[in-house]
Amino acid sequence: MRKRPKVSATKPPSPVHKIQNLVIRGLLGVVLALPYRTRVRTMGWICAHVIGPAVGWRKRIRKNLALVCPDMPAAEVKRLERAVANNVGRTLIEIYSGAEFKDHVRGTPLAGPGLEPFLAARAGGRPVVLVTAHLGNFDSLRATLFHEGHGLGALYRPMKNAAFNDHYVRALTQIGAPLFPADRKGITGFVRHLADGGIIGILTDVYSMRGADVTFFGQPAPTAVSACDWAVKFDALVIPCYGIRRPDGLNFDIHLEAPIPPGDPVEMTQAINDNLEGWVRRHMDQWFWIHRRWKPERKRAVPTES
Structure with a gap:
């Protein structure tokens, strides 16, 4: 008897992903309701002062800077902890602004x-x-x-x-x-x-x-x-x-x-x-200093990629 081919089903979202989606979509919906310039500034502030500290961006930024800019003054590191997250927030809401973002950059x-x-x-x-x-x-x-x-x-x-x-x-x-x-x-x-x-x-x-x-x-x-x-x-x-x-x-x-x-x-x-x-x-x-760009602790198995 021939075996029936397996039918691949889309994996349903986990409860955690459902909650994440609702929270993120809700936040974006509220901010997107603001006038364009206000929403960009607002999302930058939210990421710099709320989301960044909550999800560990500041720690990641400090770690990356300590690796590649070990002599950077502490005051500048502190400034970048906020400024980098602010740029991330602005970039995110600009992307989600779609047509408004395109119209805003028209003529650049x-x-x-x-x-x-x-x-x-x-x-x-x-x-x-x-x-x-x-x-x-x-x-x-x-x-x-x-x-x-x-x-x-x-x-x-x-x-x-x-x-x-x-x-x-x-x-x-x-x-x-x-x-x-x-x-x-x-x-x-x-x-x-x-x-x-x-x-x-x-x-x-x-x-x-x-x-x-x-x-x-x-x-x-x-x-x-x-x-x-x-x-x-x-x-x-x-x-x-x-x-x-x-x-x-x-x-x-x-x-x-x-x-x-x-x-x-x-x-x-x-x-x-x-x-x-x-x-x-x-x-x-x-620059997105929140990335794990270097990963010095990780060993690589294969030397090159093409």
């Missing part, structure tokens, strides 16, 4: 030494890899490029809370599409979009267990070389780019750096890290 000029090479590549149908980071608001860059007629494919990491993830992806889609989840099927589509002559945007400032042995802030920071591998394979231009928050906390400067010279993917990845480090040092309060 693209600038920097990478702009002309970028426009030349697009005019010639050459694929482009835009490498960015959790600095300022990375989606200000994406929204601005869409306004300028430069649609790009973006990769996102699905959240463990499925109910909240669905809501999050809908918010990201309002800013622009296509979006690809960071799973096997999604990455295949993401790479195909590049191979077909498109633009992709990818955040490179995350720890990768199988990443290359490169550094960031002078410390080992295993980083995936996938973006550079793809660029070499498809002759794509690689441009570091950032959406830096202005002093008013509401608007942005979009900067495209000079392209990374093609070559060995590991060397290209190190150049990307070095470029980002320079920008982070100039805007310490805008």
Whole structure:
């Protein structure tokens, strides 16, 4: 007798995830009801003074700074504990503001030494890899490029809370599409979009267990070389780019750096890290120091990732 094929069912959300989803959705709903500028400031304050201390962001920030900036004055560390969380809150509610956020950044000029090479590549149908980071608001860059007629494919990491993830992806889609989840099927589509002559945007400032042995802030920071591998394979231009928050906390400067010279993917990845480090040092309060970027206690089994 033939066995019936197993039917995969969607795993129902756990009670904890249900509660998390209700709380987060409720908070976002209240803040989103405020006028745009007020909601951005309010969410920044909430994350700096309520959420950050409650979920351990301040401890993570102190730990990361102690590792890579051990001589930083205590007063500056204290300032960054609040300022970094404030930027996280602002970024989150801006993303969830969707169309309002897009309208707000409309007209933001693209600038920097990478702009002309970028426009030349697009005019010639050459694929482009835009490498960015959790600095300022990375989606200000994406929204601005869409306004300028430069649609790009973006990769996102699905959240463990499925109910909240669905809501999050809908918010990201309002800013622009296509979006690809960071799973096997999604990455295949993401790479195909590049191979077909498109633009992709990818955040490179995350720890990768199988990443290359490169550094960031002078410390080992295993980083995936996938973006550079793809660029070499498809002759794509690689441009570091950032959406830096202005002093008013509401608007942005979009900067495209000079392209990374093609070559060995590991060397290209190190150049990307070095470029980002320079920008982070100039805007310490805008990088997501809440990330576990270095993980010095973790042993890696595989040396490289492609």
